[in-house]
Amino acid sequence: MCRDPSCALDMKKLLETRTNAAIELRRRLGLPSSHTNAYRLVNSEGDRLSGLIVDVFGDLAVIASSAAWVENYKPEVEACINRIDGINHINWRPSVDILKEEGKDMSGMKEVHPSTCPERTKVMENGISYAISLVGQKTGFYADQRENRQFISTISNGQKVLDICCYSGGFALNAAHGGAIDVTGVDTSMPALQLARENIVLNNLDPGRISFLREDASQFMKGALSRNESWDIVILDPPKLAPRKKVLQNASGMYRNMNSMALRLTKRGGLLMTCSCSGAMTQSGMFLRVLQGAASMAGRKISVLREAGAASDHPIDPSYPEGAYLSNILLRVL
Ligand SMILES: C[S@@+](CC[C@H](N)C(=O)[O-])C[C@H]1O[C@@H](n2cnc3c(N)ncnc32)[C@H](O)[C@@H]1O
Numbered sequence: 001m002c003r004d005p006s007c008a009l010d011m012k013k014l015l016e017t018r019t020n021a022a023i024e025l026r027r028r029l030g031l032p033s034s035h036t037n038a039y040r041l042v043n044s045e046g047d048r049l050s051g052l053i054v055d056v057f058g059d060l061a062v063i064a065s066s067a068a069w070v071e072n073y074k075p076e077v078e079a080c081i082n083r084i085d086g087i088n089h090i091n092w093r094p095s096v097d098i099l100k101e102e103g104k105d106m107s108g109m110k111e112v113h114p115s116t117c118p119e120r121t122k123v124m125e126n127g128i129s130y131a132i133s134l135v136g137q138k139t140g141f142y143a144d145q146r147e148n149r150q151f152i153s154t155i156s157n158g159q160k161v162l163d164i165c166c167y168s169g170g171f172a173l174n175a176a177h178g179g180a181i182d183v184t185g186v187d188t189s190m191p192a193l194q195l196a197r198e199n200i201v202l203n204n205l206d207p208g209r210i211s212f213l214r215e216d217a218s219q220f221m222k223g224a225l226s227r228n229e230s231w232d233i234v235i236l237d238p239p240k241l242a243p244r245k246k247v248l249q250n251a252s253g254m255y256r257n258m259n260s261m262a263l264r265l266t267k268r269g270g271l272l273m274t275c276s277c278s279g280a281m282t283q284s285g286m287f288l289r290v291l292q293g294a295a296s297m298a299g300r301k302i303s304v305l306r307e308a309g310a311a312s313d314h315p316i317d318p319s320y321p322e323g324a325y326l327s328n329i330l331l332r333v334l
Contacts, residue, residue, distance in 0.1 A: 046315035153178030169196030259294035279325035
């Protein structure tokens, strides 16, 4: 049997065409700009490149692969990203567990050419500077919350703000930048808190007005409740509590309990921005019901002011609704 060469898959061409479309889309969204150089350039199915994520941090691109084809065409993918203007370094991050599930043998996974990519870099998002560690969580930075973080900066003037599960301080820094008088961030990860503290200095913020604490979110909230503390604005952005549909029931209980405490810590008339990055929760459509349950548990009344997801550089293909994972809901708390 002879193969028809006209039907052969030209991977180089396909990658080029789809990354060019992705670059063009980000340009239309104003990315990068003089105040933001951290953004998602390729969002898997949303950019018709299933299993390929590319986050750009200044002159550095982090490539997260979660499909065997991406690993198999690694040189072509790297060449395609390397030719983009302004990209000088590539950091390759395979999702080893997912790739193994796909049947990809990851045992000999050694770098052929050792990476010359730095382990740290600095970026700007909405005019705020961030130190990024490339060995940090996700691709090193949660670019998905950019628009939600900016929203927080617009409502923080004169407010006392609590950022629970703060990572490198994104929401807290935006609150301080927006004029908050007192900002506290809480996280369990020491490397994340080191970045957050560095970010205070990078942005010349007053360390008397913004601080980051290492504590478990629930323990911190219990302690703060027992001290009768309260905040004008609370942000709650926990890790993925429902990584699979199977554990959704259990995770719903965790979301309810955490949100109930966060609601009690919010002053009456104050605001709670609460998030779930569990695709299973977002797609189930149950998050608002969980929040209602949390409100009745806390003895509070809530109204929904704003419902958002990931920033617009994280496009979703409607035929792949599993791409929608982030829920970000702003509540008024009475
Ligand atoms: C989704 S990320 C938060 C992203 C952050 N809001 C931002 O804008 O960059 C979740 C964070 O929760 C933290 N975390 C995980 N378990 C925690 C716990 N039990 N208590 C407090 N923080 C926790 C992780 O270290 C991580 O920084």
